[in-house]
Amino acid sequence: xxxxxxxxxxxxxxxxxxxxxxxxxxxxxxxxxxxxxxxxxxxxxxxxxxxxxxxxxxxxxxxxxxxxxxxxxxxxxxxxxxxxxxxxxxxxxxxxxxxxxxxxxxxxxxxxxxxxxxxxxxxxxxxxxxxxxxxxxxxxxxxxxxxxxxxxxxxxxxxxxxxxxxxxxxxxxxxxxxxxxxxxxxxxxxxxxxxxxxxxxxxxxxxxxxxxxxxxxxxxxxxxxxxxxxxxxxxxxxxxxxxxxxxxxxxxxxxxxxxxxxxxxxxxxxxxxxxxxxxxxxxxxxxxxxxxxxxxxxxxxxxxxxxxxxxxxxxxxxxxxxxxxxxxxxxxxxxxxxxxxxxxxxxxxxxxxxxxxxxxxxxxxxxxxxxxxxxxxxxxxxxxxxxxxxxxxxxxxxxxxxxxxxxxxxxxxxxxxxxxxxxxxxxxxxxxxxxxxxxxxxxxxxxxxxxxxxxxxxxxxxxxxxxxxxxxxxxxxxxxxxxxxxxxxxxxxxxxxxxxxxxxxxxxxxxxxxxxxxxxxxxxxxxxxxxxxxxxxxxxxxxxxxxxxxxxxxxxxxxxxxxxxxxxxxxxxxxxxxxxxxxxxxxxxxxxxxxxxxxxxxxxxxxxxxxxxxxxxxxxxxxxxxxxxxxxxxxxxxxxxxxxxxxxxxxxxxxxxxxxxxxxxxxxxxxxxxxxxxxxxxxxxxxxxxxxxxxxxxxxxxxxxxxxxxxxxxxxxxxxxxxxxxxxxxxxxxxxxxxxxxxxxxxxxxxxxxxxxxxxxxxxxxxxxxxxxxxxxxxxxxxxxxxxxxxxxxxxxxxxxxxxxxxxxxxxxxxxxxxxxxxxxxxxxxxxxxxxxxxxxxxxxxxxxxxxxxxxxxxxxxxxxxxxxxxxxxxxxxxxxxxxxxxxxxxxxxxxxxxxxxxxxxxxxxxxxxxxxxxxxxxxxxxxx
Numbered sequence: 001x002x003x004x005x006x007x008x009x010x011x012x013x014x015x016x017x018x019x020x021x022x023x024x025x026x027x028x029x030x031x032x033x034x035x036x037x038x039x040x041x042x043x044x045x046x047x048x049x050x051x052x053x054x055x056x057x058x059x060x061x062x063x064x065x066x067x068x069x070x071x072x073x074x075x076x077x078x079x080x081x082x083x084x085x086x087x088x089x090x091x092x093x094x095x096x097x098x099x100x101x102x103x104x105x106x107x108x109x110x111x112x113x114x115x116x117x118x119x120x121x122x123x124x125x126x127x128x129x130x131x132x133x134x135x136x137x138x139x140x141x142x143x144x145x146x147x148x149x150x151x152x153x154x155x156x157x158x159x160x161x162x163x164x165x166x167x168x169x170x171x172x173x174x175x176x177x178x179x180x181x182x183x184x185x186x187x188x189x190x191x192x193x194x195x196x197x198x199x200x201x202x203x204x205x206x207x208x209x210x211x212x213x214x215x216x217x218x219x220x221x222x223x224x225x226x227x228x229x230x231x232x233x234x235x236x237x238x239x240x241x242x243x244x245x246x247x248x249x250x251x252x253x254x255x256x257x258x259x260x261x262x263x264x265x266x267x268x269x270x271x272x273x274x275x276x277x278x279x280x281x282x283x284x285x286x287x288x289x290x291x292x293x294x295x296x297x298x299x300x301x302x303x304x305x306x307x308x309x310x311x312x313x314x315x316x317x318x319x320x321x322x323x324x325x326x327x328x329x330x331x332x333x334x335x336x337x338x339x340x341x342x343x344x345x346x347x348x349x350x351x352x353x354x355x356x357x358x359x360x361x362x363x364x365x366x367x368x369x370x371x372x373x374x375x376x377x378x379x380x381x382x383x384x385x386x387x388x389x390x391x392x393x394x395x396x397x398x399x400x401x402x403x404x405x406x407x408x409x410x411x412x413x414x415x416x417x418x419x420x421x422x423x424x425x426x427x428x429x430x431x432x433x434x435x436x437x438x439x440x441x442x443x444x445x446x447x448x449x450x451x452x453x454x455x456x457x458x459x460x461x462x463x464x465x466x467x468x469x470x471x472x473x474x475x476x477x478x479x480x481x482x483x484x485x486x487x488x489x490x491x492x493x494x495x496x497x498x499x500x501x502x503x504x505x506x507x508x509x510x511x512x513x514x515x516x517x518x519x520x521x522x523x524x525x526x527x528x529x530x531x532x533x534x535x536x537x538x539x540x541x542x543x544x545x546x547x548x549x550x551x552x553x554x555x556x557x558x559x560x561x562x563x564x565x566x567x568x569x570x571x572x573x574x575x576x577x578x579x580x581x582x583x584x585x586x587x588x589x590x591x592x593x594x595x596x597x598x599x600x601x602x603x604x605x606x607x608x609x610x611x612x613x614x615x616x617x618x619x620x621x622x623x624x625x626x627x628x629x630x631x632x633x634x635x636x637x638x639x640x641x642x643x644x645x646x647x648x649x650x651x652x653x654x655x656x657x658x659x660x661x662x663x664x665x666x667x668x669x670x671x672x673x674x675x676x677x678x679x680x681x682x683x684x685x686x687x688x689x690x691x692x693x694x695x696x697x698x699x700x701x702x703x704x705x706x707x708x709x710x711x712x713x714x715x716x717x718x719x720x721x722x723x724x725x726x727x728x729x730x731x732x733x734x735x736x737x738x739x740x741x742x743x744x745x746x747x748x749x750x751x752x753x754x755x756x757x758x759x760x761x762x763x764x765x766x767x768x769x770x771x772x773x774x775x776x777x778x779x780x781x782x783x784x785x786x787x788x789x790x791x792x793x794x795x796x797x798x799x800x801x802x803x804x805x806x807x808x809x810x811x812x813x814x815x816x817x818x819x820x821x822x823x824x825x826x827x828x829x830x831x832x833x834x835x836x837x838x839x840x841x842x843x844x845x846x847x848x849x850x851x852x853x854x855x856x857x858x859x860x861x862x863x864x865x866x867x868x869x870x871x872x873x874x875x876x877x878x879x880x881x882x883x884x885x886x887x888x889x890x891x892x893x894x895x896x897x898x899x900x901x902x903x904x905x906x907x908x909x910x911x912x913x914x915x916x917x918x919x920x921x922x923x924x925x926x927x928x929x
Contacts (some may be wrong), residue, residue: 045057163753356374702723727826835898
């Protein structure tokens with residue numbers, strides 16, 4: 001047969017076809033097929049229907065041609081339009097099949113290939129290209145216990161999917177937390193931290209933006225859009241207010257320009273020595289101001305203050321120019337002040353100060369130098385006058401002292417002493433401009449007393465009367481003030497009367513002389529008192545005019561829109577003016593005063609009524625603030641308190657004392673509300689701190705669970721679930737711990753899931769290790785039994801192990817128990833056969849996992865594969881027969897072999913099944929963790 005196969009190398013295609021269709025041995029036919037090139041005959045054998053008996057070898061030949069690159073996929077695809085059939089044929093080529101799979105993106109087709117492809121490599125390649133979670137789950141179900149290599153790929157991918165989903169859920173949770181923060185931000189009023197907080201959240205979002213789910217993205221985008229809209233609206237309102245403020249600023253600037261110009265005019269009037277006519281300038285400024293005032297009102301400005309100030313400036317300007325025209329420039333007045341006597345100087349000083357008083361109008365421009373210099377001159381003059389007054393007062397006090405001493409001397413009859421004192425007094429008052437009335441009266445009294453005393457000594461009255469006449473004549477050219485002069489004349493007249501009491505002498509001539517002198521001396525007094533009468537009449541008229549003006553003000557003022565501050569100023573100014581109009585005629589004063597009091601009281605009543613209205617409004621605000629303490633919603637109470645504070649500012653004043661008391665009460669209630677918020681904030685912080693402590697305790701317990709292993713770990717899983725739920729149900733954490741605590745929790749969740757996977761793998765591997773260990777003990781039992789050695793303890797141990805085993809495959813348990821039951825029938829002679837069985841199981845495990853078989857057992861592998869082909873077993877059946885569970889259950893069913901052979905085969909078997917690799921992987925994973 002070998003020779004026939006060797007001769008095929010020289011055959012033509014026709015001869016090879018003849019051989020294939022002949023009655024030659026199958027091996028020769030198959031060899032002939034493997035000599036065919038790619039042509040129609042080979043394609044028919046590989047694809048004909050009904051199936052050709054040579055289909056399998058024809059397809060393998062096509063695979064060989066593809067591997068030898070004597071046929072390309074493109075050439076084959078032109079002949080085979082059916083993609084499924086094409087894939088099947090390519091599957092017989094390790095390279096072409098995989099290359100074709102790499103070009104497929106249809107996951108449904110890849111799923112089918114992963115299930116049905118004839119080669120492990122193609123199934124693995126197809127499985128590697130599947131990423132859809134749905135198809136992976138389908139494939140996992142199909143490959144479980146059937147195709148370990150595909151199942152491992154799918155399981156790894158699903159584990160990755162799970163980890164990705166866990167990570168995605170974590171990212172979505174973090175994104176949702178940021179969404180909550182933004183949504184809370186949309187409900188807040190805008191303050192100086194609003195935009196900063198939005199940027200902080202946005203920065204945190206950048207790390208998650210491309211990773212979160214679409215739903216979370218849309219939620220965040222919507223919330224951020226609402227925040228931005230709120231910011232834009234706020235900015236628009238700010239800009240609107242800025243525009244209004246700018247318009248108001250420009251309008252006010254235009255309004256203030258004529259006010260400043262008017263001050264400049266006043267300053268120029270002060271500085272001028274020629275008294276310029278500024279009437280035209282003032283009229284021009286009035287017109288300019290009226291235009292600017294209208295523009296300001298059109299812009300909604302409150303111009304009451306500026307109007308009042310401009311009108312005051314105009315009054316100052318007109319009054320100043322009139323005074324300067326009437327009295328001359330400041331320079332002229334100051335020269336006159338320096339040269340005038342004391343009484344005249346006082347009048348000049350008052351006039352000067354009256355003019356300088358208008359300088360207070362110059363608020364926005366520098367005061368002219370003449371203002372300061374004028375005040376210095378006046379201050380210097382006042383200082384000089386005070387010095388003179390102090391010196392005069394000292395001389396007067398000394399003079400009064402001399403008069404008192406002289407009168408005492410007169411009273412004691414000491415003429416010489418009295419006259420000596422009188423001479424000292426004469427020297428003391430010598431050079432004085434004018435004696436004070438009281439001093440002059442006392443002087444005259446002292447002088448008269450001396451004369452009287454002298455008369456008593458000389459027994460003569462006539463000389464005294466002659467002296468009174470002389471004194472009266474002396475008053476004719478006196479410089480005394482009229483009122484003081486009148487008092488002096490009256491004093492001389494009283495002395496004349498005193499001398500005339502009880503007198504019988506004929507002194508009519510002396511009386512006429514005295515009377516004539518008195519009339520002449522009184523003439524200045526008559527003029528003075530006439531002027532006083534005229535002044536009283538003038539002040540009476542002024543008071544009448546003031547009453548009329550005040551009555552017009554009372555009747556014509558718009559009390560519904562009153563500026564109460566101005567009303568108060570008007571009333572005070574009226575009272576001050578009323579007091580300045582004095583003296584008045586006695587006959588008119590009572591009625592004028594009564595009328596003035598009536599009008600002033602009526603105006604004041606208006607103010608009092610406004611005070612009362614404001615008191616009631618403020619009392620209502622105070623009551624409202626008091627009620628806020630009962631509001632359970634502290635945030636609402638705070639906002640209401642702020643609103644009430646704004647309302648308070650809008651209400652006018654009440655009576656000062658009442659207003660102050662209400663303010664204290666209102667402030668106390670507001671402070672109590674804010675203190676309540678502070679207390680609640682502290683309570684909330686304490687609650688958050690308590691939640692943080694609880695979270696730390698939970699995390700500590702969870703960390704302890706992670707330290708457990710094996711059954712202890714799985715026993716604590718329910719506790720971990722309860723602790724996880726407890727953590728999720730905790731309230732709000734302190735802001736500075738929120739991220740840290742949640743990170744720790746998510747880290748635990750990740751570690752916990754990994755720990756579950758690890759422990760399950762560990763438990764599974766431990767189970768396999770225990771199974772192999774039990775199998776070895778069963779072999780020991782069999783050998784000991786065959787040698788007739790004691791086995792009772794070992795039998796009991798094995799029985800207990802099998803009875804207590806958990807999660808061992810039923811077939812494994814059954815086979816092990818069968819070995820225990822049949823241990824008495826074991827023969828040492830069966831070790832060779834048992835060894836062959838174990839070697840075959842090693843080969844099957846190596847075939848199943850595409851692992852190279854050692855050279856000494858390659859013949860066993862070939863025989864097994866040929867047997868499988870002859871039996872016509874499909875890939876699904878082969879996969880089922882070579883699953884991990886089937887192979888291990890078959891292994892433990894084999895009775896004992898020589899101990900020297902067994903351990904080597906077990907290591908080889910476990911390595912082929914991937915158990916050794918899995919053990920090392922777990923060791924690495926445990927070391928990393």
